[in-house]
Amino acid sequence: MAGPGRDPARPTHALARRRRPPAVPVDALTGTRPREAIERLIVRMSSATGPGTGAACPAACVLFDVVGLKAANAEGGFSAGDALLRRAAERVRAACPDAALVGRLGGDELVVVFSGPLVGPAGAVLKILASDTTSGL
Numbered sequence: 001m002a003g004p005g006r007d008p009a010r011p012t013h014a015l016a017r018r019r020r021p022p023a024v025p026v027d028a029l030t031g032t033r034p035r036e037a038i039e040r041l042i043v044r045m046s047s048a049t050g051p052g053t054g055a056a057c058p059a060a061c062v063l064f065d066v067v068g069l070k071a072a073n074a075e076g077g078f079s080a081g082d083a084l085l086r087r088a089a090e091r092v093r094a095a096c097p098d099a100a101l102v103g104r105l106g107g108d109e110l111v112v113v114f115s116g117p118l119v120g121p122a123g124a125v126l127k128i129l130a131s132d133t134t135s136g137l
Contacts, residue, residue, distance in 0.1 A: 029082055030089035030110075033103035038111055041101050045115055059100075062112040069108040 027034045033041075048057045066088045073081035085108065092110055093102050101113040 027104045030085055030104050032089050032093070032110065033101050035103070035105050038101060038103040038105065038113065041113060045100075045113075057116055059116075060114045062114075063105070064110055066108040066110065 025034050025037050026032070042059075042061070045057060045059045066085055069081050069084055072084045085104075088110060089102070089104065092112060096102055096112050096114075099112045100115045101111075103111050103113070105111055
């Protein structure tokens with residue numbers, strides 16, 4: 001309803017709020033998706049089927065620890081460990097631009113979720129990330 005002095009073309013606060021997409025949860029440190037978002041996606045994917053086939057949609061999760069976090073925290077403090085986690089997350093996102101999700105489970109654990117036709121490239125991503133770890137972050 002338009003009240004005095006209100007623009008009728010402008011939606012009311014309740015309508016604007018209803019139309020606004022929900023906020024996407026993000027891990028504050030790494031900028032990746034948090035554990036809760038990862039769990040929700042995996043639950044959705046486990047019940048999804050491929051278009052027109054009725055068969056389960058293929059999916060793959062690549063889980064890994066950021067090696068050296070404990071040492072970085074001990075030697076340089078938590079800011080050094082945080083920087084290591086941020087660099088690791090940036091590398092993973094760069095290596096996996098088409099992943100369904102890149103997330104942080106907690107602590108030093110990161111995860112990449114692939115689905116559908118992207119399951120095949122998961123092995124190539126593992127090779128890229130393995131070569132990155134040998135050269136250092």
